Amino acid sequence: MAWVNAIVQGILTGGLYALFACGLSLLFGVMKVVNLAHGDLATVAAYIGIGIIAAIHVPFLWSVPIVVVIMAVLGYVLQRSLIQGAISRGELTTLIVTFGLSIVIENGLLQFFTANSRGIGVGSSLISASFSVASGLQIAWLDVAIFGLAVVVLLSLQYFLSASKYGRLIRAVADDREAAQLSGADYRHVFGICAALAFATVALAGIAYGMTTVVTPTTGTDTILLFAFAAVVIGGLGSLWGTLVGGIVLGVAQQIGAQINISYELLAGYIVFLAVLVIRPQGLTARRSQS
C-alpha cells in the first residue's frame, strides 16, 4: 500500500507541477522566451497573497483573483517593456534579461520580507483536512483541490487558445510573426496578452505552493523554476497537456524515490528528467515532428 500511496501522492503533486510549468511552456511555445524569472514571479505572487491577506484582512479566497489580476497586468507590462526589448535584440538576450530579473526579484524579496519562510494561512482545518481511501492511503483535500485547479486552468487555456479571437492570434503569431503582421496583428500586443495569461497561471502556482508549504525569497529558483523546467521537458516543449503529463511523471518519480529512501526524492525526479532528455528529447507528449 505504501507504493500505491506514493503513486497517488505523486500524481496529485503533478497537478501543482503542471501549474508551475504551463506558464513557462506558454511563453516558450509562443515567444521562444525561456523565462528564468518564472519561479521568482511565482514566489512574488505568493508574497503578494500573503501581503494582501495581512494588510486588508480579506478572506483567503478573495485574495486569489486580486493576485491573479495584479500578476496578469504585471505580465503585460513586463512583456511590453523589458522582455519585448530583449526579444528584439535576439533570443540569447531574453535569457540574460530574465536571469537579471530573477536576481533582482530575489534580492528585492530578501530586502522586504527577510529570509524567513512564510506560508499562506488558509486556516489549518482546510490544509490538514484529508480523507482515507484505504488504510495507509490518506489523501489531502488541498492536494485534490490543487490538482483540480491545474486541470481547470489547462482546460481554460486550451479553450481560450482554440476558440477565442486572441487565442487564434496567439497561435498565428507563434506560427509566423511576420505573416500575422501582414494580417494587421500587432504581435507585441499579442505577446503581451500571452504573457498576461502566463503570469496569471504563475500567480495561481505561487499561491498553491504557498498553501501547501512555505516560501522563502529563493524558493523560486531553488524549487519552482527547476520543477517547472523538468515538467516542461518531460512533457514536451510548448505542449500544454504535456505539462500535466510531465508534472505527474516528475511527481510520481519523486514520491517513489522518497519511498525507497527519503533522501532520493529530488534525485529520482532528476534522473527521470535526464532519462527523458536522452531517450526522448522531444518529450513524452510531443507529436511527430512537423515539416
Add this chain to the structure above:
Amino acid sequence: MSTPATGTPGQQGAPLLDVRDLVVHHGQLRALSGISLRVYPGEVYAIIGANGAGKSTLLRTIAGLHHPTEGQILYDGRDVTGMRPEKRATAGIGMVPEGRRLFPSLTLEENLKVGATFARSGPWTIERVYDLFPWMKERRGQKTAQMSGGEQQSVAIGRALVANPRVLLLDELSLGLAPVIVQRIYGMLPQILSSGVTVLLVEQDVSQALRVATHLQCLLEGHSTLEGRPADVTAEQVEAAYFGMGERSEAAESTAVQSAAGQSTPEQSAAEGSA
C-alpha cells in the same frame, strides 16, 4: 527630386501608391538603388526581374517589413514610410507574401479568420472567398500544411482578401507551382480586380506578368531597367532589361533601354514636361 509627370496613358488621377527613390540595404548589401513607381487605382502593376533583382525586397518594404535607408512611400497621398507593417495592413495595404506563409497549426478557416480579424469594411468576407474558391468550404477544418501548393496559395490570397485591402501586393504567386495551377490562380485576378482592389505584383515568370499587367517595371540588381505598358515594350527590350544585356554599364543601359522603350526616367519626363 522633382515630381514625375504623369506616366503612361491609363495612369490617371491620384496614385494609390507612390514610391519615391527607394533605397534599401540588407546589412552592407544595397538591395534597391533608387526605385520609384506609381500605382494608380484599378491597375495591375507588375515588377519583373531575375532572382536577386530586389523585387521581393521592394514589395516587403512597401508592406513595412523592411525599412528603407532613403526614399519615401506614399499611400493614398499619406507618407507611410515609418509606419509599422500591421498599421499599413489595417490601412489597406494587403500582401500575399512569398512562399505563402500560412499559419501551419491553424485550419484553413482559422487562417481566413486571422486575416479578417482587423479587416476594413468592404466586399470581401470569408463566405465570398469560399465563393471564389468553392473547394475551400468543405475543407475549411483542415490544416493547411496538408494542402497542395496551389491550394495553399489560394488560401494565402483569401487570407489577404478578407482584410479588404485597397492595394494588394502579390509576391511571386507562381513560385513552385505547376504552370496549369499558375494559370488557374492568375485566372482569379479579374474577379479580384472587379471588386475594386488594385494589384502590385512581383513575378519571375515574365510571360505571365505580361499577360495580366497594365504597367510593368523591370528590376536588375536593384536598379530599374525598364518601365512602361506591356503594349509599348518589345520582347527584345524586356529580355535585355531582364538579363542586363547590351551595354555593360548599368546606368547607361538603364537610360538606353528606357529611352528605347519610349519611356523616360523621372528626370527626363520632368524636363520633357517643362519643354
